[in-house]
Amino acid sequence: MAESEHPRLILHKFLSPDLCKELEFIHKSCSTIGYRKNVFSTTLSHLIATNSPHLILPFIPIQKLKEKVEEFFGCEYELFIEFTGLISWSKGASISWHSDDNRPYLKQRDYAAVCYLNSYGVDFGGGLFHFQDGEPTTFIPMAGDVLIYTADSRNVHSVEEITKGERLTLTLWFTRDKSHDEDVKLISFLTKCPFNCSDPSPSDYLPLPASQNMYWFPPEQSSTYQSGFDIRFARLHVLGYKPYSSDASSLTKKHSSSDFSDILLEPLSVVRGNELFDKEFANLSHLLQMVQFYHWKAPQLQRSSEFKMEPIKVVPISTSHRENICRLTVEFLKDEHLAETIFHCMSCGENDWVNFCGTVDLWEAYTSKLWHKMVVILPKWVANQSIFYEPNGWV
Template identity: 60%
Template sequence: MVETDHPRLFLHQFISPDLCKELEFIHKSCSTTGYRPNVFSTTLSHLIATNSSHLIIPFVSIRERLKEKVEEFFGCEYELFIEFTGLISWTRGANIGWHSDDNRPYLKQRHFAAVCYLNSYGIDFEGGIFHFQHGEPASVVPMTGDVLLYTADNRNIHSVDEIIDGERLTLTLWFTRDASHDEDTKLISFISSTLSDSSDTNIYRLLPSPASNNMYWFPPDQASNCQSGFDLRCARIYIVGYDIFCSRDKNYCSADDFSDSFFELLNEPLHLVWRSHLLIEEFVNILHALQVLQFYYWKHTEWQPSESKANSDDVVQMSESQTERIQHLKLLFVKNYQSAETTFTHSSRRSFLEQSIDWASFSAANVAWEAYTSKLHQEILSSFPEWKKYNSIFSNPSKGS
């Protein structure tokens, strides 16, 4: 029985491992710098703004389940609206001291919170244990699939230990009784202005479009001059052993030149490189390459390593001059590789970077990513008319999603 002075509920393995992995894929593909130091976030509005509206589909059913559980447990059926949904990751150095979630005047509309743990303490990260100042449970050790619900007020003042290794990932929702803060209303309006009515699923119409480049530079206070830190999109590619190669000939800016052209390289077509081998497949921008790569690591166990080498038309050996250009790009976009590695990778998993790539499996993953993207796009096209009619985002079982 949970004491009424500090209303909260812990749900063990409420979210399936498969959904946790899917949301992790989305975050590692799309995140930007977050709202506090050493934190990264992916909001639903950001997905829509970067031409990835289809990626909100995996959130729909879990948002519903969490809202129903909050209403049931706290006795406020049919009273709540979802005020915020976001993926939030905490990396080395991130922490919060004792506070309640409504202790800032502009957040007074938040009445309840749901924190869903998408990876595990001791496996994916160290530190990051959640503590309540009073009541039971006094502490929560994050484990994949577990969920914590609590009132976002001074009855549940809490803190989070500093992250000392790895990346701690959560799906976080806040709920409100104030309809003017209903997230669905804003998201539907945003989708309506960006989603084409066409059912055309040509993959080139569904490719991600980067947000403002300074949203991807870490630490944020270096985004104006980029003298230190890294572009987090590039960092997530580099730390799993890949490089990028921009395929269009141009005069590369120097490592000390931080004009707009410095970032524009990432918005142009590029290739992925593994050691001395370049994948012929061209990606339209850095987010496209990152999304396919993260999809591969999400789904790689589904493709058995090929006994044959990749088709010679798929991979080519890099020339010396190309290798020099690759190293130049790395210097431009990741000023401190060690910082990027320690930010995103648990120390026990760094040997993963030495694994070789199976290009045939990677090609299969690329095809599967296109099918996955098209399927989600079809789902959002079929669901959106009902969402717009009822001004609410919800699952529609008749759609077979």
Template identity: 55%
Template sequence: MPLVPIRERLKEKVEDHFGCEYELFVEFTGLMSWCKGASIGWHSDDNRDYLKQRDFAAVCYLNSYGMDFDGGLFHFQDGEPSTVAPLAGDVIIYTADNRNIHSVSEVSEGERITLTLWFSRDASHDEDAKLLASLSDCSLTSPTHSIASCLPVLASNNMYWFPPEEASRFQSGFDICSARLHVLGFDISTTDEECLSASDSACNFLTLLKESLYLACGGELLTCQFLNILHVLQVVQFYHWKGLQLEPAELKEPSINIIPLSESRRNKIRCLKALLLKDVQLAETLLGQTTGKSSQRSFDRRAFCAVVSEWEAYTFRLLKEMVMSLPCWRAHQSLFTAVNLD
């Protein structure tokens, strides 16, 4: 929901700047993380048959070169400016065709975060229509309850196409949600006893991430269930951001129990982690820079419980807004700022 007004503004700017006579459609919205080592060589954004619908791009920088990361400079092959050093809040817009060949140099330190949108003139590639169809699918019965039970949704893990020569690099990649949890000092454990054996070939470990999960920390298991790995990560990152700044008065009796990990669960967690992270050291090198130190802090159960309820309250507000906007969105077949709950 916080992205809806930003998408709207970016779309208007692109339409204005390029003097579009017809309304554009958002083809894809991506909240992107460029970890240490990430880069992209010279390319245009419509350089594959399946990307030809892309007419314009807008990249909004969410953090800054020289402060949050090093490297990660944007370059245009021709024309001015030839180099853009990302600064939080700045946006670059360009046509997606070969008039704007560009590249991003390797991120050498930290994590570079962007919000990237592509726009199309072709209504059949409208992202909003697709989002609305999936929201409508889960809201047919009781909207608030059923949308709550299917959000957050994990992105598809076959969004990217890798050329054959890069495929082996992709094979050595790790699950970024699990890796982020690892550097923050947390592990996941499945709630399904049948599926506890992650190495069991009948049980695809990647599908486990879409199902309900427990969280483990420092040899202990937290007895609350999360919807999927993205939900776990949202709460854990919120805890690291806010939890340790809470005043004693903000802490109540903890509602989540902690039990020691059994030897067998400990082994299963280890197994699953090996499958998801593959190379723990590589994951730590790539992500540790920004978050590693926080895993040294000890776990504060009361702060964690307070943060879990705060996060629930926050997501419930967003959910309410979404459910109230849904009839308007459906009528217009697009997402826009429809209601204001203040």
């Protein structure tokens, strides 16, 4: 039990490297504009609302952190998880000295746990975590480590400004107040999802975008869309990809932003370099999820016999292709330099459309597996009004 004047706990390598990468995939596929400058977030309720409820399953085993918090602070069986969210900090983001209870509407929060998904000095610069008092005074974020502390004036803290890259965390807040139990709200949302189908088709779990202003950076420009960028478009760009739609050829400068935004809700293909992968994805969110899945799995992939070796149609981009790509880029990536500064350009290796095509099948298998797990476990969650991890009940 914690007896320090500034109670805090560090768990090294609590999250596995594989889980860190999986959560990074989810966040970079689904994130929206966050709650402070240059911060992006993915909440569990957002995943459910955008037809990706199955993606909350990788979070569930991490709930065992609650037991660690209860044991360390001597409050066994007293806590509820009040909030769970993936949060990333890009260049320019920081926190000045504050405690997590200094906002009246968050007084219910008793403890915080910050799980680090990537590493200082490797994936990002800056972003060191400092406590105003007590030991340790500075915490260096490393993938898999967890920092736990009381969300009150005993642990006033700050985060240094991010100087490069993107600092990724999974943050959980705990409360003694049952009325703020996150599980009840999430289960209510989940019961509205179509999990009555135990043998879904891929169309059942395709991601659906939220409103356009939730993806526009900086947020203050989302009313006019005259500067900045769509963060989904930008994440594709920094990996070397561009969306393509033949419908873009019909749009001109006379059309409104909503006319262009409608294209992002329709089928899109993907371009890399001078080649077009001639397969349509349901919408921009689906395309981004597929590219991020490929980027997650690419280091493990080889041209494998397990891939369905269907004909892969890749065509050189033509002048008309370029014009359509340019139309979309001008509309959704108005500040290319800012996008590259915020998200940091990364290499995804050479064009390998064979592996990319195989990844489409892997994504469907991954998503279908999670969906089937959710079909099995959801009735138990509903009956208990609690989200819990039961490995033997997942098939």
